[in-house]
Amino acid sequence: MSQPEQNSLQRELKNRKMVRQWLYFTALMLLCLVIVGGATRLTDSGLSITEWKPIHGVVPPLTDAAWEEELQKYRQIPEYQLVNKGMSMDEFKFIFWWEWAHRFLARSLGLVFALPMAFFWVTGRLDNRIKKPLVGLLALGGLQGFIGWWMVSSGLSERVDVSHYRLATHLCMAALILALIMWVARGIAPHRNDLKPTANSSFVAGVLAILIFLQIYLGALVAGMDAGLVFNEWPMMGNSFFPSVMWEASLGWHNLVENPAIVQFVHRTGAYVVLAAVLLHVIICWRWAAGSTHTWRATMLLALVIGQAIVGIATLLTEVQLDWALVHQGLAFIVLAFAVAHWRGLVGPLPLKDGRAHTHGLT
Incomplete structure (x- = not known):
């Protein structure tokens, strides 16, 4: 050069x-x-x-x-x-x-x-x-x-x-x-030159980011309706996992977005889905690319999601105390930011002007 x-x-x-x-x-x-x-x-x-x-x-x-x-x-x-x-x-x-x-x-x-x-x-x-x-x-x-x-x-x-x-x-x-x-x-x-765990890893990482985004939307509905105050126990909601006694027949499917008790249930369920999806992604990453940068980032994302779940439970059990609720909301955005960073890492960086990949150690 x-x-x-x-x-x-x-x-x-x-x-x-x-x-x-x-x-x-x-x-x-x-x-x-x-x-x-x-x-x-x-x-x-x-x-x-x-x-x-x-x-x-x-x-x-x-x-x-x-x-x-x-x-x-x-x-x-x-x-x-x-x-x-x-x-x-x-x-x-x-x-x-x-x-x-x-x-x-x-x-x-x-x-x-x-x-x-x-x-x-x-x-x-x-x-x-x-x-x-x-x-x-x-x-x-x-x-x-x-x-x-x-x-x-x-x-x-x-x-x-x-x-x-x-x-x-x-x-x-x-x-x-x-x-x-x-x-x-x-x-x-x-970016590092690590190979992706599978050919579909970048697509899966994108799906995870979208799931986390949707979970933030559900959390916003909970906050907007003060739905976090309806049930303050976990993992049960009253006497069951699903508060069927709170279902209002006149609302129909609108219960999912307008009934505070059901909205809280949907948000809880969304958390379980996100946790299961990220865990499965981590298992696959470790199976096919153990020790790679992508795998470690996937593992860190799992740790953040678990931490967010714990904070979410604490927010419920403390009847939405201000400090716990703010940590829960802030951490949700950190989880999303890290998920997007992980996704972008699998997609790869923009090439430099000369067409070369932008990798660590480039001089």
């Missing part, structure tokens, strides 16, 4: 590393946003700010008069009138700050993503093949802001809480954004 070619390769590797670090930081910030969002939901703070002000809303109330104006707006919605009537200013400030922090973090994340992307773009540090995915991610982030307000607006007129369907959409959009960030970041990361 000539010296100019060597220099070009080094620049490309350096640029990929910089972009990758930025994407990982963005993913970490998104995880923090999700945890704060979970706290906002669990403290019933999500309806405390009744207007959507994408720009001006970044400044919180700074005077007593401004605080009184915000509280007066909150007094107009059903949640205050039917649930929190007579709330003191200090109690209102507690829920207001959770919602404000969630929105502030979301705005900050938008800047943390958009500004470095613009810098990398204009300075020629972005691989052309990831430009469209990054623009797509930026667009999804903007859409997520709209979805957040669409969710909040569902609880401002006729309800005392937000629609659990809209809450699930909001959370799953965050999960999708995280998954795509990890996919792009891992695509420009160096």
Whole structure:
């Protein structure tokens, strides 16, 4: 390799590393946003700010008069009138700050993503093949802001809480954004030359990531309906594994998404399915590629899923205590991110500009 070619390769590797670090930081910030969002939901703070002000809303109330104006707006919605009537200013400030922090973090994340992307773009540090995915991610982030307000607006007129369907959409959009960030970041990361355990391993890893994503959706339905408070024992639900006495014939199949007891059962069942699928994947990996990087990552994914199951059980048994519930939600996103990273590792990285594979130890 000539010296100019060597220099070009080094620049490309350096640029990929910089972009990758930025994407990982963005993913970490998104995880923090999700945890704060979970706290906002669990403290019933999500309806405390009744207007959507994408720009001006970044400044919180700074005077007593401004605080009184915000509280007066909150007094107009059903949640205050039917649930929190007579709330003191200090109690209102507690829920207001959770919602404000969630929105502030979301705005900050938008800047943390958009500004470095613009810098990398204009300075020629972005691989052309990831430009469209990054623009797509930026667009999804903007859409997520709209979805957040669409969710909040569902609880401002006729309800005392937000629609659990809209809450699930909001959370799953965050999960999708995280998954795509990890996919792009891992695509420009160096990979090892280990052979895949089987010809179908990458497909199976993709199915696992999708199952975990669906499980997050089911968990969002549970959170949106406070379904985690219906049964607080495990492995039984009352006197059986399936709470048949809670089935409402008039709802039909809608029991699966609208009956809190059945929604909790479906979420539990989803956890068993994910655990069994990941375990089977690990067994196959160890059978055909013992000790490979892919197998160790599959094993780590299994450990994360088991840890998440344990945290989920603890969340149930403690009647959805705030700390356990937040760990459960945050760990769900970590499991998804790792599953996507494992999947991308099996698919392989984007080739370098000269067509070579981006492997560890490349100089």
